[in-house]
Amino acid sequence: MKLYPINSGNFKLDGGAMFGVVPKTLWQRTNPADANNLIDIAARCLLIEDGDRLILIDTGMGNKQSDKFFGYYSLWGGNDTLDGSLKAHGFHRDDITDVFLTHLHFDHSGGCIEWNKNKTGYQPVFKNAHYWSNEDHWQWATQPNNREKASFLKENIIPIEESGQLKFTGIPNSNTLKNSPPLGFDIFFADGHTDKQMIPLIHYKGNTIAFMADLLPTVGHLPLPFVMGYDTRPLLTLNEKESFLNLAADNNFYLFLEHDAHNEIITVKHTEKGVRLDQTYTTQDIFK
Structure with missing residues (x-):
């Protein structure tokens, strides 16, 4: 097995939204904000080469939205793209x-789908791939609540089906680890951020890499x-994070951070x- 970081771009989000009720004087120590209160965010995906399979975890925002849409997210940091990083x-x-797909919010699933050649409709970016979600989260995303509606964009989701x-x-019956034989890694299900978000745990050279x-x-x-202000059930996130971080500390997991730009x-x-x-490690340190 080989692992590769796939950088699909960088953007910015409001620091207050990213840290919920936590005062800025505390969170800006680790995540300094600019003059507009925006903090640096990455869309760092992961590619798993396992025999004859190439499994891509998450896809970033993609490029099919309007300039106005991307203007809200202050793209920065050069020209990182899925295609460029794969190449x-x-x-x-x-x-x-x-x-x-860990979940179907636009910054995780936008790179799944693109405009067709004439911009008359949409087509899958990865024409030879299976796209993996789970039934509960799919229903949650295709029948969205008003809180998350702006994060579940139909053009990212419906064309996959x-x-x-x-x-x-x-x-699983509970939010514990579940082995997923078709993909070869375990999954931790978490419901605090959005319903049935999936956290992959990849067994790599005797270690566990948690995305x-x-x-x-x-x-x-x-x-x-x-806890992020974006989370639909923040108290549940708190409990899930505590459970998972204890598991990670007990077992010396490597935690692959999708959104930490630094x-x-x-x-x-x-x-x-x-x-x-x-x-802290770079991907080059671990993915030797």
């Missing part, structure tokens, strides 16, 4: 066999009360204040 590692979009490439993982998605957006979110992989440890940062 840098020697791959092409048509090589991808599976796209695993229409393409015939959609597949579902199973769902943290929005359960732990950045290093600054390690303290339990530091920290790629971390480990955590138990302290008197709870689970806190232990070590």
